[in-house]
Amino acid sequence: MTDLLFNWLLPCTYAFLACAGFCLVFNIHGPGILICCTGGALGWLVYLLADFVTHNVILRFLLAAIFITLFSEVMARIRRCPVTGYLIIALLPLVPGGGIYEAMLHCVRGDTQMFLSALVRTMGIAGALALGTVLGSSVMRIAFPIFNRLHKGSGGPSHA
Amino acid sequence: MDYNGLLNLGTELGCQLMASGAEISRVEDSIQRLMQAYGISNAHVFAIPNCLMVSLTPPTGEPITRICRIPAHGTDLDHLELCNALCRTLCQDTPPLEQALAQVSLVPDGRPIYSDRAIILGHFLVGAFFTPFFGGNLLDSLCGGLCGVSIALSTRLLRHIAGSSAFFRTLLSAAVSSLLAQLLVHFGNAGNADAITVGALMLLVPGVSLTTSMREFMAGDMVSGVTRLAESVLTATAIALGTGAALALGQFL
Numbered sequence: 001m002t003d004l005l006f007n008w009l010l011p012c013t014y015a016f017l018a019c020a021g022f023c024l025v026f027n028i029h030g031p032g033i034l035i036c037c038t039g040g041a042l043g044w045l046v047y048l049l050a051d052f053v054t055h056n057v058i059l060r061f062l063l064a065a066i067f068i069t070l071f072s073e074v075m076a077r078i079r080r081c082p083v084t085g086y087l088i089i090a091l092l093p094l095v096p097g098g099g100i101y102e103a104m105l106h107c108v109r110g111d112t113q114m115f116l117s118a119l120v121r122t123m124g125i126a127g128a129l130a131l132g133t134v135l136g137s138s139v140m141r142i143a144f145p146i147f148n149r150l151h152k153g154s155g156g157p158s159h160a
Numbered sequence: 161m162d163y164n165g166l167l168n169l170g171t172e173l174g175c176q177l178m179a180s181g182a183e184i185s186r187v188e189d190s191i192q193r194l195m196q197a198y199g200i201s202n203a204h205v206f207a208i209p210n211c212l213m214v215s216l217t218p219p220t221g222e223p224i225t226r227i228c229r230i231p232a233h234g235t236d237l238d239h240l241e242l243c244n245a246l247c248r249t250l251c252q253d254t255p256p257l258e259q260a261l262a263q264v265s266l267v268p269d270g271r272p273i274y275s276d277r278a279i280i281l282g283h284f285l286v287g288a289f290f291t292p293f294f295g296g297n298l299l300d301s302l303c304g305g306l307c308g309v310s311i312a313l314s315t316r317l318l319r320h321i322a323g324s325s326a327f328f329r330t331l332l333s334a335a336v337s338s339l340l341a342q343l344l345v346h347f348g349n350a351g352n353a354d355a356i357t358v359g360a361l362m363l364l365v366p367g368v369s370l371t372t373s374m375r376e377f378m379a380g381d382m383v384s385g386v387t388r389l390a391e392s393v394l395t396a397t398a399i400a401l402g403t404g405a406a407l408a409l410g411q412f413l
Contacts, residue, residue: 010292011293014289014290014292014293015289015293017285017289018285018286018289018290018293018362020282020285021281021282021283021284021285021286021287021288021289021308022282022286023282024274024278024279024281024282024285025279025282025283025286025363026235026236026237026368027236027237027238027239027273027274028237028238029238029272032237032238032241080245080248081241081244081245082182082186082237082240082241082244084181084182084183084186084237084240084372084375085237085240085241087371087375088235088237088367088368088371088372089237091367091371092362092365092367093290093293095362095365095366095367095370096365097290097358097361097362097365097399098294098358100361100365100396100399100400100403101354101357101358101361101403102354103400104400104403104404104407105354105407107400107404108404108407108408108411126370129370129371130370130371130373130374133371133374133375133378134374134377134378137375137378138378
């Protein structure tokens with residue numbers, strides 16, 4: 001029970017609330033706030049759940065980024081709003097700020113080996129996030145016209 | 161039809177979209193759609209992150225062009241949503257040009273903006289909740305929030321002093337917040353300096369420009385993609401340098 005709380009529930013709650021802070025910083029109002037925060041929390045949940053599939057951290061970040069992109073694209077199309085906002089905020093908990101810091105910490109302490117490995121890991125995570133958004137949006141670009149054709153009349157121009 | 165007015169309408173809307181942090185493809189696409197809605201099919205739009213050019217040839221044959229330089233800007237997602245929605249309605253209803261131009265120029269004033277206090281609260285929330293996210297306890301979380309507020313205040317202050325150099329601003333803010341974290345750990349009883357520092361640094365991390373850069377690449381706007389990618393690498397370097405300086409100073413504590 002405590003395991004569930006501390007390893008799963010709390011981190012996602014932290015991600016949710018931190019995203020709420022970013023919504024204030026980037027001036028988001030209304031129901032958009034809830035979408036961004038839910039996206040951030042679910043994205044982190046996917047990252048945690050991906051541990052069952054693979055222990056490769058970079059692959060877990062990739063899966064989480066793909067999930068967040070799909071989630072925000074779907075939400076943007078439902079609300080007919082630009083996807084940028086939801087995507088940017090929901091991805092922020094995944095951005096490797098810790099990696100930059102860790103690399104710098106080792107650099108200052110003069111540990112070149114650890115510095116380089118932290119640097120490479122950080123760049124790997126950033127690359128995984130980038131690749132994840134690219135893959136997610138490409139999937140949406142292919143899938144959405146097909147979905148629209150199946151439900152003719154219900155969808156509008158997909159200029160999201 | 162007043163083609164100069166149409167050109168102004170398109171450029172004005174495009175400028176606002178750019179200034180709110182929209183992707184290039186969205187800006188170009190919106191202006192193109194707007195022109196088509198008003199019956200101009202030979203409009204050409206080109207944009208890079210700080211410049212927008214719109215050119216069209218009316219049936220009378222004299223081509224007209226407007227260039228607009230976009231000043232340094234942040235990201236304002238509510239503004240972006242409003243401009244996007246307005247562009248949709250304009251394309252659908254095509255109201256008279258004066259009315260449309262009035263609607264576009266009203267957007268920046270009429271939209272809701274969070275007060276300074278709310279924005280500082282936002283910084284506090286980000287710092288306070290990313291700290292436990294990276295393994296801090298309750299007290300650390302409070303300190304993380306304080307460091308977040310220090311970032312908000314120092315970026316604001318530096319905007320007046322250090323001018324428009326975003327690199328230097330990020331560097332100094334990162335240094336201030338990391339130094340504050342170390343002081344709080346040294347003199348206060350907070351335990352985890354790493355978690356506090358990283359939690360507050362998440363405010364400066366270039367997540368926005370990295371994500372946008374990737375979207376630009378995907379849409380085929382290579383110039384803008386490279387520009388934003390360079391921006392995010394520079395920001396990350398600034399954070400690393402600032403934190404490094406603070407860590408080096410902290411060793412003397």
